[in-house]
Amino acid sequence: MKHTDLGVLDDAVLLFGGPYSNLQALEALCEVAQAREIAPAQMICTGDVVAYCGQPAETVARMRALGCAVVAGNCEVQLAQGAASCGCGFEEGSACDLLSNAWFNYALQHIDRNDKGWMGDCPDLVSFHHQGARYAVLHGGITDVARFIWMSSDATVFDAEWQAVEAVIGPVDHIIAGHAGVPFIKRTDNGRWINAGVIGMPPHDGRQQTRFAILDGGEVQIHRLDYDVQAAASAMERAGLPEGYRRGLLSGYWPSEDVLPLDLRVPSLASG
Secondary structure, three states, X not given: OOEEEEEEOOOOEEEEOOOOOOHHHHHHHHHHHHHOOOOHHHEEEOOOOXXXXXXXXXXXXXXXXXXXXEOOOHHHHHHHHOOOOOOOOOOOOOHHHHHHHHHHHHHHHHOOHHHHHHHHHOOOEEEEEEOOEEEEEXXXXXXXXXXXXXXXXXXXXXXXXXXXHHHHHOOOOEEEEOOOOOOEEEXXXXXXXXXXXXXXXXXXXXXXXXXXXXXXXXXXXXXXXXXXXXXXXXXXXXXXOOHHHHHHHHHXXXXXXXXXXXXXXXXXXXHO
16 A cells, blocks of 8 residues: 655645546646646546546656646556556446446557556555645445445445544545546545546536536636537547547536446436
């Protein structure tokens, strides 16, 4: 378990996850950071730099040039190890599982050894202090890097992960996570669990905009990100990737609801 302590970050901190090989979304996020005068040292990614979209090598290069802190997502772990799949936690044979096999194999072929080494060096946990409170940053969970945790997850899930984090790095006031792809802020008995969302894919809400978060003065706000969606979709088409996730960028809806809890599913999609 690798842990990096970033020290005190009392100015605004930009939190984001899942660039997902979506170079256009990452470029748009960097423009937001520049406009808000948020330096790379004040930016933290919750992992999965590479995934569904069409420019994995270019996205990794941009992330490395940016130089912000990156937590190891399951995609970093699996690509660094040269594994056979993304380890996303999708049920075997499900639509998400089958679609992910295609993009993972494409990424595996286009990420070089040096970039895989960088992924392997990413920490599993990042911590920092902000306005007197201590924050931990992880990907899905500590008990399982690919654990899907939702706003509606049982209180025992949050409690178990909190205890697991504190067993590694000691007491924390709040936890920041990613992986699930749908942002939320939940007040638990231990503190706030903050999912900053992802920038590479919309949160299954019928809009093309993706999400990121800004922590400032101890408060967190989720923001929408506008970017060149058509260019990202065209890059996926040129890469020869399956239509599902490309259609998801354009429609704002995921190609499958396999992993979603019932409260996040869209009735019209199930019926249509």
